[in-house]
Amino acid sequence: MSRFAAVPCLSTAQATLALNESSLRFRHATALLCGALLAPSALADEHAGHSEELTPTVITAIAPNSPLTIVTNPREPRQPVPASDGSDYLKTIPGFAQVRNGGTNGDPVLRGMFGSRLNILTNGGMMLGACPGRMDAPTSYISPQTYDTLTVIKGPQTVLWGPGASAGTILFDREPESFGELGTRVNASVLAGSNGRFDKLVDAAAGGPLGYVRVIGNTAQADDYKDGNNDTVASRYDKWNGDVALGWTPDADTLLELTAGKGDGEARYAGRGMDGSQFKRESLGLRFEKSNISDVLEQLEAQVYYNYADHVMDNYTLRTPSGTGMMAGPMASNVDRRTLGARVKATWRWADVQLVSGIDAQTNEHRQRSAMGIDTYKDQPYTKDADFHNYGVFSELTWYAAERDRLITGARLDRASAKDYRQTIGSGMMTRPNPTADDTRADTLPSGFMRYEHDLADSPTTLYAGLGHTQRFPDYWELFSPNSGPAGSVNAFDSIKPEKTTQLDFGLQYKAEDLEAWASAYIGQVRDYILFNYTPAMMGMTSQAQNIDARIMGGELGAAYPLNEHWKADATLAYAWGKNSSDGSALPQMPPLDARFGLTYSEDNWSTGALWRVVAAQNRIDQNKGNVVGKDFDKTPGFAVFSLNGAYRINQHWKVSSGVDNLFGKAYAEHLNLAGNAGFGYPANDPQAIKEPGRTLWTRIDMSF
Numbered sequence: 001m002s003r004f005a006a007v008p009c010l011s012t013a014q015a016t017l018a019l020n021e022s023s024l025r026f027r028h029a030t031a032l033l034c035g036a037l038l039a040p041s042a043l044a045d046e047h048a049g050h051s052e053e054l055t056p057t058v059i060t061a062i063a064p065n066s067p068l069t070i071v072t073n074p075r076e077p078r079q080p081v082p083a084s085d086g087s088d089y090l091k092t093i094p095g096f097a098q099v100r101n102g103g104t105n106g107d108p109v110l111r112g113m114f115g116s117r118l119n120i121l122t123n124g125g126m127m128l129g130a131c132p133g134r135m136d137a138p139t140s141y142i143s144p145q146t147y148d149t150l151t152v153i154k155g156p157q158t159v160l161w162g163p164g165a166s167a168g169t170i171l172f173d174r175e176p177e178s179f180g181e182l183g184t185r186v187n188a189s190v191l192a193g194s195n196g197r198f199d200k201l202v203d204a205a206a207g208g209p210l211g212y213v214r215v216i217g218n219t220a221q222a223d224d225y226k227d228g229n230n231d232t233v234a235s236r237y238d239k240w241n242g243d244v245a246l247g248w249t250p251d252a253d254t255l256l257e258l259t260a261g262k263g264d265g266e267a268r269y270a271g272r273g274m275d276g277s278q279f280k281r282e283s284l285g286l287r288f289e290k291s292n293i294s295d296v297l298e299q300l301e302a303q304v305y306y307n308y309a310d311h312v313m314d315n316y317t318l319r320t321p322s323g324t325g326m327m328a329g330p331m332a333s334n335v336d337r338r339t340l341g342a343r344v345k346a347t348w349r350w351a352d353v354q355l356v357s358g359i360d361a362q363t364n365e366h367r368q369r370s371a372m373g374i375d376t377y378k379d380q381p382y383t384k385d386a387d388f389h390n391y392g393v394f395s396e397l398t399w400y401a402a403e404r405d406r407l408i409t410g411a412r413l414d415r416a417s418a419k420d421y422r423q424t425i426g427s428g429m430m431t432r433p434n435p436t437a438d439d440t441r442a443d444t445l446p447s448g449f450m451r452y453e454h455d456l457a458d459s460p461t462t463l464y465a466g467l468g469h470t471q472r473f474p475d476y477w478e479l480f481s482p483n484s485g486p487a488g489s490v491n492a493f494d495s496i497k498p499e500k501t502t503q504l505d506f507g508l509q510y511k512a513e514d515l516e517a518w519a520s521a522y523i524g525q526v527r528d529y530i531l532f533n534y535t536p537a538m539m540g541m542t543s544q545a546q547n548i549d550a551r552i553m554g555g556e557l558g559a560a561y562p563l564n565e566h567w568k569a570d571a572t573l574a575y576a577w578g579k580n581s582s583d584g585s586a587l588p589q590m591p592p593l594d595a596r597f598g599l600t601y602s603e604d605n606w607s608t609g610a611l612w613r614v615v616a617a618q619n620r621i622d623q624n625k626g627n628v629v630g631k632d633f634d635k636t637p638g639f640a641v642f643s644l645n646g647a648y649r650i651n652q653h654w655k656v657s658s659g660v661d662n663l664f665g666k667a668y669a670e671h672l673n674l675a676g677n678a679g680f681g682y683p684a685n686d687p688q689a690i691k692e693p694g695r696t697l698w699t700r701i702d703m704s705f
Contacts, residue, residue, distance in 0.1 A: 059598030074144035086139030097591035103235025113167030125305030156468030158410035164472035193698030196223030227691035228667025269673030278312035415443035416473035521555030590614030639668035
């Protein structure tokens with residue numbers, strides 16, 4: 001079947017009923033536990049890590065905290081409408097884009113780079129999706145409002161958080177609770193908006209000096225939205241998540257925390273031949289931290305984590321089978337992935353030198369099953385098709401060479417391997433023996449970087465430049481999803497080489513009372529860049545993975561200027577460029593120039609703001625080439641979207657905010673996009689980009705005490 005018409009995952013009446021009952025029991029348990037936490041108790045006089053002040057809506061991105069590093073609070077409301085998942089939130093940060101599916105579960109792209117070129121971690125662990133076509137990208141399982149901090153490190157400028165990461169590293173983290181005495185705290189929010197949008201969140205904790213318990217529960221749902229032409233776009237979704245953290249803090253320098261979580265949901269896709277009828281998540285984690293151990297050893301951290309994704313795709317739960325063609329009758333595919341990982345790292349400090357060093361390991365197993373008919377897949381056994389292992393050792397050293405000079409270096413060595421368990425490849429009449437059945441491939445991959453930072457003596461300006469190199473082992477989607485590998489190879493598993501990126505990052509940050517500005521730029525060379533080539537065939541689109549050489553460059557700019565006591569103006573600009581050096585053509589799936597202009601007015605307890613987003617046309621394309629989920633269909637025109645918001649702080653505990661996105665109902669589509677050619681709201685056999693939502697109203701109420 002066509003990769004852009006479907007990638008098989010599922011449920012039916014019985015499965016839906018079981019899911020609803022399980023979800024209801026879990027939500028009732030969460031509600032009871034939250035009620036227990038809210039029982040009368042002495043409020044803590046001191047509780048760090050959770051500010052009671054309700055901040056105004058963020059119009060454009062927050063300035064970097066340090067060179068190439070952005071740290072922000074993902075619970076802060078942003079314009080456009082607060083995000084439904086991790087990718088939705090990341091796209092509000094300049095430099096990020098998103099491969100769009102419809103209403104939710106897009107795939108994040110940073111500086112035109114996609115997939116495992118981005119290391120995405122939650123609480124230090126990696127949650128990997130299972131769908132061969134990334135219908136359940138890792139960010140699909142992330143509800144950003146349930147995390148305390150979001151850290152983005154651009155480029156290959158860290159080695160601490162796993163292998164690869166040529167484009168960047170993304171960390172969603174929950175901070176440990178800290179109670180000065182026995183007490184409680186509660187954060188909650190409700191969001192309602194156009195197209196049936198309705199989100200609820202409760203984040204409650206109770207504890208004392210010796211420990212704490214934290215419970216987080218959220219639901220998010222929406223109906224199909226209407227685009228700027230008032231046409232309905234298949235985009236309905238319904239999700240829920242629940243997480244618990246138990247922490248033991250015998251003293252101020254020691255933490256032992258156990259975490260557990262579950263989640264599930266469903267989502268309808270306009271650009272695929274199947275929908276996601278199950279996004280089941282199970283997570284477990286244990287971490288230990290010890291600080292101020294000695295004069296030299298500052299901190300010791302250790303953690304182990306387990307994440308499980310159980311994803312179902314089908315064409316009958318959220319839609320009616322087409323009745324014709326390849327998707328004529330009901331069908332479903334069930335894929336799952338178990339990931340187990342661990343990390344130990346220590347931080348040392350000698351005078352002007354800080355060293356962070358450690359080891360990490362990860363293993364993940366992928367299985368699948370599928371069948372024709374409603375829920376018949378449940379009678380089939382799982383078949384294991386892939387197994388991955390990675391073992392790494394890393395060190396990162398910071399030398400404070402002088403009062404205004406810093407040199408940061410890092411090195412990493414990984415041993416990565418994958419085993420192919422598939423006995424056959426292809427499907428239907430095209431099924432044939434797998435020439436790499438039971439084969440294992442392995443590589444030893446070095447990575448490293450060096451960055452120099454200098455603070456000017458006569459200006460609040462920091463200049464920096466860093467050179468990084470990373471080698472990335474091909475991921476599951478690049479080794480197992482393609483129909484074929486490079487010309488003359490037996491398949492992609494046998495022949496796709498690791499990707500090697502060398503990149504120079506440089507820029508500046510300026511921060512004064514009356515102006516804050518920043519600029520970051522990069523230029524890089526990618527050897528053996530993994531590119532997908534799509535060719536029309538009788539049974540739909542066939543995919544071929546191949547290695548090419550590529551050149552990339554681009555950057556981000558930003559500035560914020562207070563016009564007076566109440567008015568503030570800010571602007572950001574992001575651009576990414578890529579070239580296929582092997583063929584002399586444009587590198588596909590690159591986002592166009594993206595500019596955002598914001599203006600806010602604030603008083604003591606209220607604020608209002610406007611956001612104008614302007615995106616240029618993308619004429620640099622290479623048709624029928626792309627990545628594992630998207631390809632360049634055609635050039636895309638530019639567009640401009642205008643949005644408004646306002647917020648009122650009733651008191652220190654309550655705040656209400658409201659906004660209208662795409663005020664003028666502009667009909668537009670992003671360049672990075674799946675084609676809406678599945679006969680579901682779009683004409684069959686007429687690929688065209690999925691249109692974005694038209695005028696969208698939303699209101700959010702935040703409560704904190």
